[in-house]
Amino acid sequence: MTVHPSLQTYADAWTHSLEAITELVTPLVEGEWNRATPCPAWSVRDIVSHVIGLETEFLGDPRPIHTLPRDLYHVKSDFARYMEMQVDVRRHHTAPEMVAELEYVLIRRARQLRNENRAPDARVRAPLGAEQTLELAMRMRAFDSWVHEQDLRAALGRPGNLDSPGAHITRDVLLEALPKVIAKDAGAPPNSAVVIDVHGPLEFLRTVRIGPDGRGTVDGSPSLGPVVTLATDWETYYRLACGRVRPAAVADRVKVDGDQELGAVILREFAVTP
Template identity: 40%
Template sequence: MASDEELVGQLEQVWASMAALADVLDEEEWRLPTECPGWSVQDHLVHITGIEWMLLGRPAPEYELAAYPEHVKNDVGRANERFVDSRRSWAGPEALAEFLEVTADRLTQLRTFTADDFGASSWTPVGPGTVRDLLPFRVFDSWVHEQDMRRAVGRPGDLQGPVAEVALERLVGAMPFVVGKKVAPPDGTTVVFSRTAPLAGTTALAVAGGRARALDRAPADPTVQILLDGETFARLACGRLDPAATIASGAVHFHGDAQLGRRVVEEMNFLF
């Protein structure tokens, strides 16, 4: 488990990577669409600014939308959309300047925190927790949106190292929920995700008592083995790809029970 200081360092790293990417974009690239419906490259950077703005305790912009996208289901989502839309008239460099200012202030704040501050109560995406609980989610969220930006402009990066490892841990950690609760196959089912680079690795799960749990090693003959590259794994888990189209493209292969494998891939999105 990463220390508080390591988590703050990972935030600094991913935000620096986002800033370096954004710094070389032209205005056309800022406006390019991404795999998030309705969101441009600029919108992703602004979204991260908005979350950290809120966590700094700054007042939300006095701004309202007439309607919200279908995927927005709660107050946090509505607040996100309002903040993003309030900056859509800005030029890319303006959005970057605000991102740099807000994230610098957030890092300054976090570096003053004591152990008690990191242990203080905080909102997290999965319910009440502590500031310490929240920080890995902030690393993960920032990395996911950085990858959205990078794919849209054709500049891959940040697919290895500590930040990518934190993100992958979150993605892998969601798969027992996907398999055990969303797909809910019978007890005794084993599912193995075999990922090639980037983000290479193996995740093996077994279902018992109606729940899926991680195995230390993959069984020799799993019910289904799902083979895909790590970036496709991440995009499916984050709802960035259409599962059926991805399977049809040949980006995912199955050994064993292909019908079960397809069901798992169709349910991999755990963010929406």
């Protein structure tokens, strides 16, 4: 491959998840495409449509000319409206049409990656007419693809790949959001520390330290006197952080030590995906 070495990890993770998604949905019969997933308001078909749509945009294809129905209650922002367009336009596609388009876009994107020679800081297309670096775009495609692979696995009863390359990228993306979640959104007090202890297929311990100015930072060193310690398994962690489940639904899988009130606020603010 000619892809820049710093982008190879993202390319590999993306490939792993897209191939897994294709394997998951290829044998499905028509009715199974309508199964609900943990992704709010989206079915199996909708998630595959979303994946196809974003990959075609990454290829430079024009967005569909389509008017969204007025009764899509879950579409509440310009960002959601942007994402829903590629989904709604495919809602009446048949199972064979969906699989064929997914396989074709995977072939095209794999070819694009093989020929990719741009630098990581090259500017590329982003949602809503914005721009982003190629590195950020590839990182977020790897993250998004893995999370949606897990949505499909949950809907279809096919668990797996909780420690795959995409899982590691997802962990890092979600951890970057922790300082804002804990320091700003949950309002943890200055000069305090919150520990997140995660076990399972991916194990990690991180401490969010809130400085005297109220800003948070995250590191891998333990804290001797955290104001709160949250302990849970990796699957519950990512589901909470990606808004796939509410804290009350997994209360038995999250242990809160220390300030119970602050712990509850942190969990309430834990979801970071749009």
